[in-house]
Amino acid sequence: MAKPMDNVRLVRLVGFVEGCSWLLLLFVAMPLKYGFGQPWAVRVVGMGHGILFCLFVVVLLRAHLSERWGLVRSGILFLAALLPFGFLFVDRSLREA
Numbered sequence: 001m002a003k004p005m006d007n008v009r010l011v012r013l014v015g016f017v018e019g020c021s022w023l024l025l026l027f028v029a030m031p032l033k034y035g036f037g038q039p040w041a042v043r044v045v046g047m048g049h050g051i052l053f054c055l056f057v058v059v060l061l062r063a064h065l066s067e068r069w070g071l072v073r074s075g076i077l078f079l080a081a082l083l084p085f086g087f088l089f090v091d092r093s094l095r096e097a
Contacts (some may be wrong), residue, residue, distance in 0.1 A: 007063035011077070012094050014059045018052040019087020025049050026084055056081055 005013070025045045032041035057078070064074040077093070080086035 007059070007066050008094050010059050011056075011063045012091050014052070014056045015077075015081060015087045015090045015094075018049070018056045018081065019085070019090070021045065021049040021052050022087070023084060053081070 025042070029041040029045040032038040060074060060077060060081075063069065077090050080089045
């Protein structure tokens, strides 16, 4: 039987996937929409990214409560997820924790 993933590793994993979807939205889907008239790209990638971002918020809240992180730490991790490449900061800071 597989060992369940701990909350910190789950935040790292979901954060990484969510961050990659954010980059895909910004650097692939948006240029396709505005440069080549393909709005479907933003609809598809945007929906996936939105779902992943909501999932990230849920796993971050779960880790915040279970690991008893302070509001400042969790807030910084949340704000980093809003920035392009911020997921790398989230991953690095949690890897070192």
